[in-house]
Amino acid sequence: MKRLTIFLTLSLILIVLTAGCAKGEIKEEDDGTSIRDTFIQGVSGGDAETLNWILAADASSFGYAGHTLDSLATYDNQLNIQLRCLAKDVEVSPDGLVYTIPIRDDLKWSDDSPVTAEDYVYTLKNLMFSDWLNYTYKSNWQEEVDGKTVFVTPEALNATTFTITRQTVDPEFVYNIYDLIPYPKYIATKYEDDVEAFTQAPEFNNLTYTGNLGPYRFKEWARNDRFVVERNPEYYLGKDVGAPYFTQYIIKLFGTSATRQAALEAGDITYTGIEPEQVNEFRNLPNVKVYTVPTSGYWLLAYNQRANGWEGLKDKTIRQALSMAISKQMISQAILLGFADPAFSFIPQTSPWYTDEGLVKYGIEPLYDKKKAAEILYQKGYGVKKDDGTIKVTNKDGTPLHLVLVVSTGDKPSEDTIFLVRKELVELGIEVEIKLRPWETLLRQYVMNKVPGTDQEPRYNNGPEAVSQESWDIILMGFGTDLLQPSGSEVFFTTEGGLNYMGYSNPEVDALFKRAKSKEALDKEVRQQIYAEMSRLLSEDQPVDFLVFRRNNLGFQKNVMGIEPGIRIFYNYHLWYFEPAE
């Protein structure tokens, strides 16, 4: 599935885990002694909803189930593909339409029956594509053909091979395939067509079917308390090396991040996320090791280019001027205490598709320049020159310019950021009103829009005429980019994009996103060029002010061995082990 999740506060803490293993990284150990103890991960922010993951819409649920079920493939810190349930890498036909997927022949369900290609095809066809189940992410498997939305065509060739056939080319579609996890056909058929029975199916809610598909097996899920999985001795990747090396893996829930971090300090848990303020302190603790890793999540200021925003925002020069007045350095230093890198487009430096060349870097020196920003606004008619030569930004008629900044509540750093942004804009002479709204309210009243006077259902993008219920000028939000398939960001930046609530429209950008999903983009060089051009264009156009990519801090007990710090730090977690006590 596309990992294009807007990130909520909790996803800053919760790391979605996808189990993985690197071949040839076998640890030299006598396995009898190396399997020991319990790994406890501390999280705060909420429990998962269901282990019946196909029904889930929250990150925690996928994370929980992921301990017992491997996807087809995952990636390491360098974003190289790491095969999981795949026997070989997916083979794409030269025309880019047919994907041949060979799976391992030693995968087993809990009743010892083999996991076959048919299970995957069934999962796609009968579950994900079905009407009765309403799979939330079904559009991952849809394409536009002649103006109609149709599903791709999966087909089992033999017990260990299936194909998926598309009618249009999408070079990045393969990443959806890598994330695929099967449901056991022999159980699922019992509940077919009955969503209530499927929802309440004991096998799916207790993960009793997972066989040797994951490093751990489900043991217990005490709601609001902990999720416990125990070592799966039959794990297909671990058989040879005796992995995994933890007897149990526990996800323990905490009510507050303060108690969660206290638990790590006290040695009660093995791993948890550390807030920026605490990092230095935790780095100096004798028992804790803190890894600082980049993320693909970024903050942005969305400029309202719809009818109910300040009219100046429709002009890219004005947007550039505003972005020029807001210091990314300051946000990084003052609010995230340095745990951030300035963002200029939606593609982070850690992505293989990142190109520095040509990026217009607003918001850092030399393009962090309030004077110049004011000058630009003045030249566009938005400002008056005072006697001392300084410029006060105003509306065109000389009245004070009043902007409404909106941010969702609950995440303190982003609340702090909006105050910093206000400070920057106030220094230009702009009046700024901050509106703090609960997440749901923000979405319903500010983000969702519809054409006034119609009885349209509000959507995130109901076309260029649509406006939100409440008027706004700038919204601070967090977005995420899939490092491997940035083209998913089209929902934000194309005219028709499903999440383009700011009403941005640039035919050039639309064309580039289209090209990224065309046959020519099958050539990686070409795709690289497309993304470079896209980044450059967006960094110049400023549909939103890209602020910073955040860095996360992960605190581990020092005796956890085998960690490879990096953006995908958990990819080989089944090979981690505790250093033997001396």
Add this chain to the structure above:
Amino acid sequence: MTERLRDIVRRISRPPSNSTRLINYYWQRTRRNKLAIFGLTFIIFLVLLAVVGPFFTLDPTLVDFENKNLPPVGFTIEQSVYNTETDDFITTKVSGTWNHPLGTDSKGRDMLAMLISGARVSMLVGLIATGIAIILGTIIGVLSAYLGGWVDNVLMRLTDIMMTFPFFILLVLIVFIFGPSLVIIVLAIGLTGWTGTARLLRSEALSLRTREFITAAKAMGASDNRVIFRHLIPNVISLIIVIATLAIPGVILAEAALSFIGLGDPTVPSWGIILEAGQNSLRTAWWVAVEPGIMIFLTVLAFNFLGDGLRDAFDPKSNI
């Protein structure tokens, strides 16, 4: 607050008159309780602070990221910023300054100014919500007692239902459903907190109703309204004062508890909101959470002291 009220009804009964001499008499009685006087002094101080304080402090909304997380005067802490290039920290020692005697928060806002404007919010929440609850409770209780019959029946069954409703669940439910704005919070507390007062005033009014002076007033042809407002209410006023004084700290705590679980109004920094924002950085910037915590604690303490003193003063049995 109901358990308190039951205690009060057990203990309070008062002479049926409300002359200034009586006020004076009660004042004399209250004055003897040192804790009550401390409470009263603190509350007056707080009200003054809330009313005029903002004219003397910095703008509580003024952010200043250069001076964020400054400790209070007399304290020195280390602040460190991560350097992505070197994977190391640049650490600076920061000391409190008299510009920000109580330090600053993570946005560099002056804690003193925030606490004072927070006092305004918290006191307003306490007073208005209590006011709503008391007025509603008084009206319902007195009407119920005075009109009797089916009105009494309906109102008392409603009171029963409201009393049985798990209070905090109801509060959280309302605030969650209708959104955490200060108006909703105040209304929710006010509209759910009247039951005890209603019960109490009903029984008080019932016992008063049969007293001679009410009968006399009725005999002289006073209208129902007149009897209720000129005779009944003044006679239960001391009871109301005590209930209110003891209810306010409950409201302040309820608001703080709502803030603690993320249902405070983030746009209006009450003490609860400041505390909630600070509690996660307790280890690095303890004062942001400790200071509002102390303010809440002292205020609640002051109201409890005063309420207790008033209760004793109004209690003819107590020997003070």
Add this chain to the structure above:
Amino acid sequence: MDNVSLKVSNLRTHFLTRRGIVKAVDGVDFELRRGECLCLVGESGCGKTVTALSILRLFDSPPGKIVGGQISYDGLDLAKCSLRQLRQIRGKDIAIVFQEAQSALNPVLTIGDQIIEQIKLHLPLDYSMARDRTISLLSEMGIPSAKRVLSYYPHQLSGGMKQRVLIAMSLSCDPQILIADEPTTAVDVTIKAQILDIFHELKASRQLSTIFITHDLAVVAEIGDRAVIMYGGKDVETAPVSEIINNPKHPYTSGLIECLPDVSKTADRLASIPGTTPNPIEMPKGCAFHPRCPKAMKICKQQEPPEIITSKEHKVSCHLYT
């Protein structure tokens, strides 16, 4: 002095209050002889109840305190002995009957419980024996179906019954001395007569020394052997009852007697002593009674009157007789 059962000399019990020291009892002397009924008489606030409570130190302390004097009983000074010793005397040797039976009984304990508790405390009896004893005591007090009453709570009994229960309770351990604190005040006339009958019977049947506290001289005349008249925390006159009635020496005693409604005379109104009882915090200087005394002299305002023994059995404190 074998025939004296209790001797109170110069007893002074003060209460420390916020407004000042209340000298509730301020120098009281009397002796209780074996088998007699001694009445302590005075208006309310004269200190007679506090005197009675002081004997067993039952006043609230703080604020009350015996600041001087002696209470000799059986070789012990009850004013100074340890609480432990006193507790063995309370209820066992000296028992007390309070005026308001309504509040003197614990509302949440059964009658049986409250009496048996005392018997078991002082006498070497087991539960069933104590119970039998209680039943016979209650019957003796004229309580019908005494056995059932054992499981009753006080609120299920009438006022007279409660008073009887209290008397039964006080007699449960065969005390030497019974102190009755206005047992007839809070009850109506018929019950008053019944209770007085009980006291008459007790006097006849038991060798009991009784201190009977009352403000009612009629009652004194009926059951008392000797009487101590108290005013302002002091004993002002002590004499046999007949002497008191027929030959009162102290103007206050005379006043009290004049107040008695005399059925033989047809008076338009009941006489009463003019004035009010003195403020216990600021007692008048000199004789405490002088502001109300019809025969007050100059000296009365300046000096406390000495105790004058007018005859063998008659003492009075008044300047008239110096």
Add this chain to the structure above:
Amino acid sequence: MGKSWLRGYITKRLIYAVIIAWGILTVTFILVRVGPTSPADRYLANIAAGGHDVTQAVAAIEARYGVDKPILVQYADYMGNLFQGNWGWSFSTSMPVTELIKTHWIYSFQLILLSSLFAAFLGILIGIYSAVKQYTKADYTFTFFSFVGISIPNFWLGIMLILIFSVKLGLFKTYYDTTLPLFSIDNLKALVLPVITLGTGMLAGYVRYTRSAMLDNLRKAFVTTARAKGLPERTVIGKHVFRNALLPLITIIMFDLGSIVFGGAYLTEIIFGIPGLGQVSFNAIFANDYPVVIAVTLIGTFIVLLVNLITDITYTYLDPRIRYD
């Protein structure tokens, strides 16, 4: 004496309880459904991020929750299921509501039970002592600290306790460990800080109430009677005075029991990570998990009603003067 009238009284009260509970159920039902929130709320972002049609997906989720039907139909369905003992399916935790409550009530129960015992026992002892020693230094000290205890926000106290005793001193685990056997010393130890957190406010309250209730009775005539019997002071205070002071105390203790489950206990549960009913109910509110919200509200209601009934019946045994017919 016989208490034969009690049975009729209890029956009457139970019928009344059912009516009240039905009233509250209906109010809650309407409240959660007329509000602007929807169980689909927290999926909104994810759905949109996936590039899906929000309207269609929201409708699908609401259909899964059964909130797409007219409210009267939902109400009828719900009541029908309820009469068959089916409390519904909790979507936010993926288990039947009854299961959910069955697995979590014990954590709340032990916390509240221990806190109440702790608070009542200590509170009553200190209160009695304070009353007997009225106006002494000890009395003033206890009175002052009881005010402090009443006024301190308990969530705040909990955080402080963890910081001091778990983090700095390392005496206790920073969170409550649910794997400990229920009846074990370790479990008791794990509950020490939560019990102090939840119990302090109650304790302080009980000190105040015990003191004032004792003082109300200490000066009564029957106390002097008891002393006049020669009873030792311990019996006088402990039996005669305390039995009378107990009545108002029982009211308050029982009231706390009824109201604390979804109040103070919840905040304590959050801080110490105790997965009790408080957490269950508030998580359900935040997740718009209606079946759970209604169920816990009903449970709260029944606890209050039951506690009231028990209190009233206890009264008749503690105070023989009370009759309810």
